[in-house]
Amino acid sequence: MSLFDLLRFSLENLRRTKLRTLLTTLGVIIGIGALVSMVSFGAGLQRNVTETFAANDLFTTLRVFPVKMKIEEALSGNLAGAMDGMQQKTRALDDSALALIAAMPEVAIVFPENTFPVRVRFLGRETNTTLRCLPAAMGAYKPYDKMGWGAFFTSDSAHEVILSYYTLGQLHLSLDPAEKDSAETRRTHRHIPVDSLIGAEIEVITSVFDLGQALGLSSNGQAPFSERVTRLRIAGIRPKPHAFSSPQTEGGILAPMVTGKKIPRFVFTSMWNMLSRRNQATEGYDVLYVRLKKLSDLGPVRKRLQALNFSVFALADQFDEIRRGFLMIDMALGAVGAIALIVASLGIINTMVMSILERTREIGVMKAVGASGRQIQSIFFFEAGVIGVLGGCLGVALGWLVSRLANWIANIWMARQGGAGAEIDFFYLPIWLIVGALLFSLLVSLLAGWYPAARASRINPVEALRHD
Amino acid sequence: MAVLIEAIDLYKQYRKGETAVAALAGVTFAVKAGEFISLVGRSGSGKSTLLNIIGGLDSATSGQIKVRGCDLTAMDRESLALHRRNVVGMIFQSFNLIPSRTAVENVELPMVFAGASRAQRRRRAEELLDLMGLALRKHHRPAELSGGEAQRVAIARALANRPAILLADEPTGNLDSRTAVEILDLLLQLNQERRLTILMVTHDEPAAARLSHRMLHMLDGEIVQQQELRRTT
Ligand SMILES: Nc1ncnc2c1ncn2[C@@H]1O[C@H](COP(=O)(O)OP(=O)(O)OP(=O)(O)O)[C@@H](O)[C@H]1O
Ligand SMILES: [Mg+2]
Numbered sequence: 001m002s003l004f005d006l007l008r009f010s011l012e013n014l015r016r017t018k019l020r021t022l023l024t025t026l027g028v029i030i031g032i033g034a035l036v037s038m039v040s041f042g043a044g045l046q047r048n049v050t051e052t053f054a055a056n057d058l059f060t061t062l063r064v065f066p067v068k069m070k071i072e073e074a075l076s077g078n079l080a081g082a083m084d085g086m087q088q089k090t091r092a093l094d095d096s097a098l099a100l101i102a103a104m105p106e107v108a109i110v111f112p113e114n115t116f117p118v119r120v121r122f123l124g125r126e127t128n129t130t131l132r133c134l135p136a137a138m139g140a141y142k143p144y145d146k147m148g149w150g151a152f153f154t155s156d157s158a159h160e161v162i163l164s165y166y167t168l169g170q171l172h173l174s175l176d177p178a179e180k181d182s183a184e185t186r187r188t189h190r191h192i193p194v195d196s197l198i199g200a201e202i203e204v205i206t207s208v209f210d211l212g213q214a215l216g217l218s219s220n221g222q223a224p225f226s227e228r229v230t231r232l233r234i235a236g237i238r239p240k241p242h243a244f245s246s247p248q249t250e251g252g253i254l255a256p257m258v259t260g261k262k263i264p265r266f267v268f269t270s271m272w273n274m275l276s277r278r279n280q281a282t283e284g285y286d287v288l289y290v291r292l293k294k295l296s297d298l299g300p301v302r303k304r305l306q307a308l309n310f311s312v313f314a315l316a317d318q319f320d321e322i323r324r325g326f327l328m329i330d331m332a333l334g335a336v337g338a339i340a341l342i343v344a345s346l347g348i349i350n351t352m353v354m355s356i357l358e359r360t361r362e363i364g365v366m367k368a369v370g371a372s373g374r375q376i377q378s379i380f381f382f383e384a385g386v387i388g389v390l391g392g393c394l395g396v397a398l399g400w401l402v403s404r405l406a407n408w409i410a411n412i413w414m415a416r417q418g419g420a421g422a423e424i425d426f427f428y429l430p431i432w433l434i435v436g437a438l439l440f441s442l443l444v445s446l447l448a449g450w451y452p453a454a455r456a457s458r459i460n461p462v463e464a465l466r467h468d
Numbered sequence: 469m470a471v472l473i474e475a476i477d478l479y480k481q482y483r484k485g486e487t488a489v490a491a492l493a494g495v496t497f498a499v500k501a502g503e504f505i506s507l508v509g510r511s512g513s514g515k516s517t518l519l520n521i522i523g524g525l526d527s528a529t530s531g532q533i534k535v536r537g538c539d540l541t542a543m544d545r546e547s548l549a550l551h552r553r554n555v556v557g558m559i560f561q562s563f564n565l566i567p568s569r570t571a572v573e574n575v576e577l578p579m580v581f582a583g584a585s586r587a588q589r590r591r592r593a594e595e596l597l598d599l600m601g602l603a604l605r606k607h608h609r610p611a612e613l614s615g616g617e618a619q620r621v622a623i624a625r626a627l628a629n630r631p632a633i634l635l636a637d638e639p640t641g642n643l644d645s646r647t648a649v650e651i652l653d654l655l656l657q658l659n660q661e662r663r664l665t666i667l668m669v670t671h672d673e674p675a676a677a678r679l680s681h682r683m684l685h686m687l688d689g690e691i692v693q694q695q696e697l698r699r700t701t
Contacts, residue, residue: 005580016568365564368525369578369625370553373545461525465564 001375010382017355024351025391027344032395032441035337036433037402042330044403044428049322057142058315062290062302063113064101065311066093093285093310101290104304106297111135111257113287116265120167120253121203121229123190127170130252131204133260141291143238144254149175150198150236157258160235161202166251168237173197175237197234204230204253206265228264341440344391345448348384352452356380356459363456364464373457380456384449385442392441396434403427472632472665473499473522478531480517480689491517492528493689501632502663504656504699506676509686515669516637518686522667523558523635524551536632553582556633557626561641563618565610571597571621572606578628589628596624600654616647623654627664634658636668640675648672652679 014021053059093112101110114133119126138144139152153160168175174189175197206228232255255263292301298314305312356363363376404427411423480492491514499505507515520526521533524540533540535555543551552558557578565574572593579589597606600620610618619639626634636655640648656679658664670676676683677697685693 001581001583012568361564362566365566366577366581367549368523368552368558368564370549370581370629372549372553372581375549375581462520465525465560 001378006378006382007386009379010386013355013359013379013383014386020351020354021387024344024347025387025394027347028341028387028391028441028445029395029398031337031341031344031444032392032437033398033402034340035334035440036396036399036429036437037406037427038333038337039330039433039437040399040403040427040429041406042326042333043430043433044426045329046323046326047428048424048426049326050319053315053319055143057291059319060108060292060295060298061315062292062298062305063313063315064093064288064290064305065313066286093288097308097310098285098288100308101288101305104301106292106294106301108291108293109135109137109141110288110290111138112285113289114257114260114285115252116206118253118263118265119205120171121205122171122200123173123192125171125173126205127167129167129170131260131263132252132254133257134254135257146239147236148239149194150234153235153254153256156256158235158256159232159259160256161204161232162236162238162254163197163202163234164238164251164253165241167253194237197237200234201231202234204232204255204263206230206263208264230263232259341444345444348387348445348448349452351387352380352384352449353455355383356452356456360459360464360467363459364461364467367459367461368465376459377453377457380453381446381449384445384453387449388442388445389438391445392438395441396437399437400429403429470501471498472501472503472536473667474532474534475518475522476532476534478518478521478533479529480514480521480526481529490689492521495531495689495691497684497691497694499665499667501665502659503682504659504666504680505668506680506683507667507669507686508671508673508676508683513686514689515686517689519558519635519637519667519669522633523556524548525558549581553578554629555631556635557629557631558635559619559622559626559637559639561638563610563615563622563642565618565621565625567610570607570609571602571613571617571624574610574621575625575628578625582629592628593624596627597621600624614647615643616650619643619651620654623651623658627658632665634664634666636666638669638671640670640672648675655679 098110098112101107111134115130117128118131119128134144134153136153136156136158144152147162148165150162152162165175169189172189173192175192175194208226208228238254290301290305292298295316298316302312302314366376367373407426410426475495475497478492478495479490482489482491493514495514495518507518509515517526521528521540522535524543528541531541535551538551540548540551565571566577569577572590575593575596576589579592584592594606597603597620600623602617602620602624605613605617605621608617610621613621619642623634623639634655639655640651643651652675655666655668659666659679666680668676668680673683679699681697681699683695683697684691685695
């Protein structure tokens with residue numbers, strides 16, 4: 001019996017019981033549809049985060065700390081233990097260290113981390129944000145190589161500032177044309193043309209520690225702080241952020257390295273910070289950011305830096321952690337789809353057993369004219385396979401349709417919520433998922449068809465011929 | 469002439485709870501190639517059981533049944549399928565055509581399992597139906613055929629893979645007497661012209677006497693009498 005004959009036989013048989021075949025296949029379609037939409041949601045989530053990582057070059061970014069901090073102990077609250085580690089400090093993260101790292105051939109750029117809280121005032125509106133100092137050379141690297149509007153810093157000492165979408169939002173300013181915004185945004189935000197923003201001056205307000213007031217030399221009863229205002233020109237605005245990015249990574253404002261260093265401030269992040277703060281140039285920086293040229297250099301450079309007694313933290317490590325998390329999500333989503341498919345496979349078994357009962361006499365006749373048990377088994381196996389392939393193909397189509405629909409609704413919903421982000425795709429339907437779903441559907445249906453087919457092959461022809 | 473079928477002390481027992489029913493109780497006989505044998509006997513005497521065992525549909529409890537020298541009792545399921553497919557053809561009282569398939573598709577069925585090509589089996593099926601006088605009924609379904617026509621389709625199907633033996637279990641049991649005569653004449657013709665060996669179960673002893681070379685009388689699972697007949701042709 002040729003494969004073509006088997007296929008023809010099973011198609012004929014399935015056509016004879018159209019409604020039942022349709023309902024059974026519908027079960028598989030829904031099962032595969034659920035599986036595909038669920039897993040493609042998981043895959044989409046993972047892809048979006050991976051792309052955010054890649055877009056910001058986070059895979060090739062290292063953070064270098066001056067000491068081998070016992071992070072576990074610090075996290076578990078054992079500050080003494082963590083400090084104990086600090087006492088082993090053998091190398092300061094100073095300018096010579098910076099030059100040493102910068103000289104490494106694998107390193108693209110290195111700069112000290114310098115971030116502090118500020119208040120900004122613009123057009124009479126104020127908001128709290130953080131200011132991050134970056135070298136002008138960062139303009140050549142992701143993600144700063146792409147500006148939304150305007151340009152990156154002209155030099156490390158330019159009196160310039162770069163704003164982000166979030167900061168503008170906090171200032172109740174909107175760059176979008178009014179008609180694109182929600183009614184809510186239209187009421188609360190002021191629309192401002194980009195042209196009038198670039199080149200405008202913005203006030204950066206910082207607090208400084210006033211020693212005189214602290215010592216009570218002036219007795220106006222105020223807190224020992226006073227404010228300093230630095231005026232910076234708006235050089236550019238960062239692009240509309242990806243919807244998965246957070247204000248922590250995409251928010252805040254940027255200032256050139258040297259300019260930022262000169263902004264008077266009192267950093268008051270912690271008591272420890274206040275007490276231990278020393279002259280950075282001689283005592284060293286808290287953190288250096290190292291950007292590598294190639295991903296493959298990450299391991300060797302990390303080893304080298306560790307050998308120099310620096311503590312190194314790679315964001316790629318964190319990504320591995322995230323990926324493990326995604327695996328769990330994928331598995332949970334896949335399980336939901338798999339349950340739907342198991343239910344569908346019970347439907348296949350039920351349909352096939354019914355069909356064998358109905359066709360007992362026919363099976364007897366086929367055996368009497370020379371069908372072997374194996375051929376009978378193949379006929380029913382093929383029927384299950386056809387249901388699987390049909391259900392698989394239509395199921396993938398259904399899964400895709402559902403994911404498009406859900407994506408469309410989600411984006412509309414996000415726009416209503418006044419999300420500043422660009423439209424995003426929550427779902428991802430890669431080839432491996434399509435092929436995998438089709439194979440899985442075929443596998444499940446063949447597995448479901450196995451018992452009924454084996455049962456059909458064992459039917460006693462004499463009894464079957466007496467059957468009506 | 470060569471011995472085609474040889475049964476030696478064949479037993480078949482059916483267990484019905486505690487009691488065992490002996491459908492065959494020591495059957496021994498031989499059939500030569502080209503013979504036309506009739507099996508007669510009361511209802512329940514084991515005729516169908518014997519035919520099913522020779523056809524490879526059923527298996528004996530003990531004894532031997534050899535067809536062309538091959539012992540069916542020693543065969544596995546796969547070999548028995550080959551035996552049913554190629555060595556014997558069977559027809560039944562109730563025709564046993566597949567209702568959803570047309571006449572020509574029913575005749576093609578044994579050739580499908582034998583792996584014949586579509587064109588090949590279609591050609592042979594049409595030839596056989598022409599031979600049975602059913603040229604105009606090829607694409608009718610069994611429900612659209614008369615009893616006689618249905619039995620002719622069944623005969624055509626039994627002959628599809630050119631078997632050596634035709635086993636007929638009361639082939640005229642469901643037919644009126646005139647149609648029955650037509651079918652019996654057809655069987656006689658096949659036996660005479662094609663030297664097809666035929667074993668036929670029947671309750672119509674006069675007809676059996678007219679057609680067959682030998683008549684075996686069965687009673688309670690045994691062949692109690694072998695009657696040699698002097699067939700006129
Ligand atoms: N599957 C079975 N289980 C139990 N007993 C059976 C079975 N098949 C047949 N028998 C018994 O075996 C005996 C022989 O049956 P068989 O069908 O061979 O008779 P038969 O000669 O063909 O009768 P009829 O002329 O009515 O067709 C009967 O007593 C019958 O009841
Ligand atoms: Mg009988």
